[in-house]
Amino acid sequence: MKIRFFSIAIAGFLLIALQACGTLDERLNPIQPKVFIDAIEIEDATLSGLTALLTLNVQNPNNFALNARGLDYTMRLADTDILSGESSSNITVPALGSGKIEVPVRISYTSILETVPKVLETGIASYNFSGSIHTRLFNIPFTKTDELRLPYFGGSSN
DSSP, X not given: OHHXXXXXXXXXXXXXXXHHHHHHHHHHSOOOOEEEEEEEEEEEEOSSEEEEEEEEEEEOOSSSOEEXXXXXXXXXXXXXXEEEEEEOSOEXXXXXXEEEEEEEEEEEHHXXXXXXXXXXXXXXXXXXXXXXXXXXXXXXXXXXXXXXXXXXXXXXXO
């Protein structure tokens, strides 16, 4: 009787341990969150550039909440860095959910003027928004690459 109880207890312990390993593996190898720029609100303009408030929408595909101490980010437009920065604000995004984060950014006129000719020449505004979310144990990278096609501004060829 004691051997049977002991065997059942060991089997139960092994099942719990295997479940914990699966959860631990998910936390050590998280799925990359999706981060989208939801809005950019210009707050101030100076002679050197713009100060804006960037609202990010973070979608968490993991089975655990993202509790972070901040994030860093860079945005490239037409192969030119146009903004970068970091936030040390605490971030919580629920498991399998989404949340919004507001971060202040500085955009220089130089970087804007550098990208305009490239975008007008090709008619395509390709961009990459990337960075990482900082948790207590590690950083979780994110990246979003896409392109926007601009309407044709030239004269008619007919």
